[in-house]
Each structure stands twice: as C-alpha cells, then as structure tokens.
Amino acid sequence: MIKKCLFPAAGYGTRFLPATKAVPKEMLPILTKPLLQYGVEEALAAGIDIMAIVTGRGKRSIEDHFDNAFELESQLSGTAKESYLKEIKTVIESATFTYVRQRQMLGLGNAILTGEHLIGDEPFAVILADDLCDYDNKSVLSQMKEIYNKYQCSIIAIEEIPMDKTSNYGVISGYLVDKTNDTYRVTNMVEKPEPKNAPSNMAIIGRYILTPDIFNILENIKPDKNGEIQITDALNIQAKEGKVIAYKFDGKRFDC
Numbered sequence: 001m002i003k004k005c006l007f008p009a010a011g012y013g014t015r016f017l018p019a020t021k022a023v024p025k026e027m028l029p030i031l032t033k034p035l036l037q038y039g040v041e042e043a044l045a046a047g048i049d050i051m052a053i054v055t056g057r058g059k060r061s062i063e064d065h066f067d068n069a070f071e072l073e074s075q076l077s078g079t080a081k082e083s084y085l086k087e088i089k090t091v092i093e094s095a096t097f098t099y100v101r102q103r104q105m106l107g108l109g110n111a112i113l114t115g116e117h118l119i120g121d122e123p124f125a126v127i128l129a130d131d132l133c134d135y136d137n138k139s140v141l142s143q144m145k146e147i148y149n150k151y152q153c154s155i156i157a158i159e160e161i162p163m164d165k166t167s168n169y170g171v172i173s174g175y176l177v178d179k180t181n182d183t184y185r186v187t188n189m190v191e192k193p194e195p196k197n198a199p200s201n202m203a204i205i206g207r208y209i210l211t212p213d214i215f216n217i218l219e220n221i222k223p224d225k226n227g228e229i230q231i232t233d234a235l236n237i238q239a240k241e242g243k244v245i246a247y248k249f250d251g252k253r254f255d256c
C-alpha cells in the first residue's frame with residue numbers, strides 16, 4: 001500500500017527569478033491554483049492522503065496554503081464569495097500535511113533523503129509539482145500505483161522527448177517487459193546527457209514510486225560536479241539490480 005507522497009519543494013527556482021524571489025516556485029499558479037495544489041490533488045486521486053512536503057527557508061506560504069485561514073474564512077462566511085474557498089477547504093480536510101525543511105539545497109536526491117523521517121520504512125510516491133500532469137481517466141500516480149502493485153519495485157514515469165532535448169533530462173535505457181502497458185525494465189540511466197551520448201530519447205519526468213531502500217542508497221551517493229545529490233544516481237544502483245521499472249504513462253505533462 002502506498003500511503004504517503006513526498007513533494008520536494010525546497011529548491012530556489014532560480015530559472016523563474018525574479019518571480020520566485022519571495023514566492024516559492026511550487027506556489028506559482030496555473031489559472032487560480034498553485035502548482036503544488038495540483039500535485040496534492042493528483043495524490044488524493046490516487047488514494048494517497050498523507051502529504052510529506054520538503055520545504056526550505058522562504059517557503060512558509062506552502063504551509064499557510066494547506067491550513068485554515070480563520071480571518072478570511074469568517075470574512076467570507078455567508079457571502080456569495082464563500083464558494084471560492086470550497087475547493088481548497090476540501091483538499092485540506094481530505095489530507096494530512098507533514099513538513100520538514102531541507103537546510104541546504106543539495107539537489108533532488110538530498111531533498112528526498114531529507115524526507116526520510118516523514119516517510120519511514122515503506123514504499124512512497126514522489127511528485128515534482130513543477131511537472132504538471134493532465135490525464136483523461138486515471139491520474140498518472142494512480143496508473144503508477146497499479147504498475148507498482150504488479151512489480152513491487154521502484155517505478156519511474158517516462159516520456160519520449162525530441163532527441164535534441166536530452167540534456168535537460170535524466171534519460172534511461174532498458175528493454176520492454178510489457179507492451180500492453182508500456183513498461184520497461186531499466187538497465188541504465190544518465191543524467192542530462194548530450195544527444196550524442198544519450199542511450200535513448202526516453203526521459204524521466206517528475207513522478208516516482210520509490211522503495212524505502214532508496215534512503216540508504218542516497219546516503220552513500222557522492223555529490224555531482226555541482227555539489228548536488230542526484231536521485232538518478234541512486235535509482236541507477238537499483239536499476240543495476242533489475243529493480244526499476246519505467247512506465248510510459250497515459251496523459252500529458254506540462255513542464256512548468
């Protein structure tokens with residue numbers, strides 16, 4: 001059973017400056033809803049109701065967003081505008097939110113390791129809220145949960161990208177294990193390869209289901225040349241043991 005979803009949300013959001021100077025990237029809206037709320041709703045749609053959010057300095061608005069706002073609520077109570085709060089109130093009431101702060105932004109791998117105490121010794125989902133996933137019937141995470149139930153190992157969501165974009169992604173190589181649901185056994189992963197070195201055009205996107213042994217692996221991963229701990233390096237160790245399945249999901253991803 002996957003009960004918890006980890007949201008790494010501590011990064012500086014440098015590429016979005018100045019918008020992200022005082023507002024967390026994960027709180028930037030698409031229409032009226034912050035990215036992170038879309039992610040939480042996707043987890044809820046997959047039957048996951050414990051949200052473990054890795055935040056950092058300057059990210060307090062995330063906690064405020066997923067909490068009651070008594071003054072605002074009493075101001076709007078009984079007025080025609082009350083309905084504007086309905087959606088977020090439902091989200092707040094449907095989930096438990098737990099938080100931990102990443103003290104130094106040492107990369108996605110380190111952010112996931114920072115969440116270890118919120119997760120414990122059980123498999124868990126990870127959503128990177130800046131990859132917004134739209135779907136028709138089943139949320140991407142629901143689809144991945146089904147794949148997890150079948151293979152009982154780490155599952156990563158992948159999509160085919162143009163070959164000239166490989167240097168923006170983690171790229172996998174692997175072999176097809178099930179044509180009906182587009183699953184591959186991963187044999188290798190390379191972080192941000194130049195097109196000429198890329199093993200394929202199948203890129204990892206921001207949805208994972210990870211087995212808890214990933215924490216031990218992450219503890220021993222050496223930082224890359226930018227001082228960041230890459231989740232791809234940790235997953236590669238699992239992949240070498242045949243314990244990572246890549247899943248070409250049904251839906252559309254938007255890079256936010």
Ligand code: UTP
Nearest residue numbers: 008009010011012013014015105106107108111
């Ligand atoms: P990104 O690389 O997209 O976000 O990480 P970033 O680091 O904020 O962006 P830039 O490079 O500065 O522009 C993907 C997700 O991982 C989180 C980010 O908050 C984002 O949601 N993250 C990244 C952490 O929580 N901690 C980190 O040290 C790095």
